[in-house]
Amino acid sequence: MQTVLDIMSWILLTAGGGFVLVGGIGALRMPNLYTRMHAASVTDTMGAVLVLSGIMLQAGLSLATIKIAAILLFLLFTSPTSSYALASAAMLAGIKPDAGRAADCEDAS
């Protein structure tokens, strides 16, 4: 039983690490703000869910698992909200979503 749990948490943790890394590379390499935001949200949702559930399997039934579940819940509430807030602020400031090219220009202020 323990071995099965270990292997499962191994898989979850490694996959989570992979998603985190891919999101990081995307946030660096994507051509404009909105695509970068898209890449960054991979780390906030998929990466966080996989890594934290991998840890949860290791922790077993304890207070730590409840805390991790709370962390996961709050992350899933806050990170989409902050992405929304950021995207709406950028939209209002006049940065156009344009997937093809680097559509950014430095905010004049």
Add this chain to the structure above:
Amino acid sequence: MELLGLFHYWVFAVLLMIGFYAVVAKVNLVKKLIGLSLFQAAVFLLYITMGKVSGGTAPIFQAGMTDALFSNPLPQVLILTAIVVGISTTALGLGIVVRIKEEYGTIEEHEIQEIDRR
């Protein structure tokens, strides 16, 4: 490895001086305060680094942890309070900067001095 043991102190020295540079060379008062908080963070880092013991753990007793090695709690106590004091004093500094802006219309040091000379 012998030299790597001093890396933390080098980082402290470099951070301290980056903060110091911002305080002496920049003329913008908000930037000076930012430099001051970098300086402050460097000192925090020095204290905490000195309290660390290799192979030690945080000085909080836990069930089933007999004769574990603990890091030094004393620097942690000093820095814990210093962080909150630091943010309060930074806020005081920012308050003074805001008042200067209201009275002089600028927060650049040389412009303030020019206005004072007139």
Add this chain to the structure above:
Amino acid sequence: MTVVFGIFLLTLLVITAVAVVRTRNLFVAVMLLGIFSLLIAANFLLLDAADVALTEAAVGAGISTVLFLGALALTSETEHAATPHRWLSLIVVVSATLVVLYATFDKPTFGDPEAPIQQHVAPWYLEKTPEYIDVPNVVTAVLASFRGYDTLGEVFVVFTAGIGVLFLFSAPHGHAARRRPGARDGSSIGLRDDLIPRVVGRLLVPFILLFGLYVQFHGDYGPGGGFQAGALVAAAFILYALVEGEDRTLQALPFNALLALMVSGALLYGLVGVASIFLGGNFLDYSVLSEDPVAGQHLGILLIEAGVGLTVTGVLLSIFHAFAARDRF
């Protein structure tokens, strides 16, 4: 391996610090300062200082960004290009760096258990805490009991800083003529029009408050205590002010109540000390507060941590309101 992680994080820390100083856009500098705070908290954790990392988290992530942004809104966002005496200051700074670097070679190696700092007082604290105070968190024991004097001083410094900010902002406006009626309308309602942040923000406020109380009262057993809890509770009210506007926050917790919090926390701390004198002990010697010395210590720590929490909450929130209530021009 942990040491390698630490070195990596420290390198990022130095890069961030250089970028903070180099950028001319103060808004960008504040954002980078947020990253700096996250990095230094992770470093504190790697260096076994969980309590310090929690304090940095509570203060650095929310409150300091909000205060700096408030100050930028009231002053200006960009820095002028002029740096007079640039070369002179560079020379001074580089030579000072060389002196400090030279001094580091006399330091004991990182993590050396034989270093002078590990020989004095600290082993005594670690050994005697279970006997005299009997709380698992040695940091709390030292903070609240063994070095209660220091903490009393720090609380009064925080209190004084709060009074100082309120005093500064009690002055009338320099440019009263430039104030326009209605100019404040946009700034006082916060994000009341943005539905999604508003709903999520309102959802989080009670949880942050609950977590603050947990940190306050669980501080004897895990990382936490009055300073962290005060900052967390203040952060909860700041979040409420951001999503619901200043006026509603002031309805929930009026300004007079904040002043009362500030004063009562500091007073509570002092009175515990005076009470222990009257009961026959020394100032801030909690052993006399109860029949059993250890129970007395527990009671004393509970009371003074409550005092610290009240003062820190009151001061941070009144500073925030003082900045937010200032007319923008």
Add this chain to the structure above:
Amino acid sequence: MYYVVTIATLITMALALVRALLGPTVYDRVLSVNMFGTKTVLLIAVIAFLAGRPDFLDLALAYALINFIGVLAVLEFFKSRAARRAAERAGDDA
């Protein structure tokens, strides 16, 4: 096995920092601060288990709750700045 995740998180933090330094807009920097915050939560959670001290999770919980405030403050800052500029323009016209 926690090392894999820790290293991935650290590299992502470095990448986010590069994005914060490059910009080009202020929104990119806010994005990377936000991303950095989530990565710190993950890093702290992993380190807590790496060190065998689950009580460090309080710290990750604090960050999960508090990080949000920074982004909202930025949004409020942009909004009030836009309102201020609009008021200034209206004042200039009058």
